[in-house]
Amino acid sequence: GAVVSQHPSWVICKSGTSVKIECRSLDFQATTMFWYRQFPKQSLMLMATSNEGSKATYEQGVEKDKFLINHASLTLSTLTVTSAHPEDSSFYICSARGSGETQYFGPGTRLLVL
């Protein structure tokens, strides 16, 4: 079956630092990858959609200069949280879609900004 990995699974950082999260499709080519964020007791919310080789499309209210997304290959997308602050602490999940409509989700990355 299709497998999506995320790295790291946990990250703790100081306020003001930048954090990069990787999302990889291990056994299929992902033409589209999605990045989601989930705050405690809230629903999973879509942040942005990235297609390989093009700029990401951000949802309303998501700062594109703060959440940099790079989808440089068909198996890798990265989300960089620049100058992270405590309010950015959340659970970040990516999903990848290949040729079909099914999205395969990564295990998530928990970010804690101190």
Add this chain to the structure above:
Amino acid sequence: KQEVTQIPAALSVPEGENLVLNCSFTDSAIYNLQWFRQDPGKGLTSLLLIQSSQREQTSGRLNASLDKSSGRSTLYIAASQPGDSATYLCAVVNAGNMLTFGGGTRLMVKP
């Protein structure tokens, strides 16, 4: 290991009908349950979130119920419209914030 099942896998109804989508899960120790909508080529859109202590949530024509003890949730869509055509996914959150999705119900509402 949590398993989430959605029935039916596909549903086609005429416009105006009220309909029910079902979601069942094997491990009742959940934090919350979420219903999403997926349109072709798009990311998931959150519809309703039910905390484990709640029994139902309503948003417009949508009503979701949760029976944690029996491991079931239903999404009720009133007066269906062609614009409701999409794939509906339920997901449960367990300890450690593990998110487990069901396989989805593909809904087609015919004008």
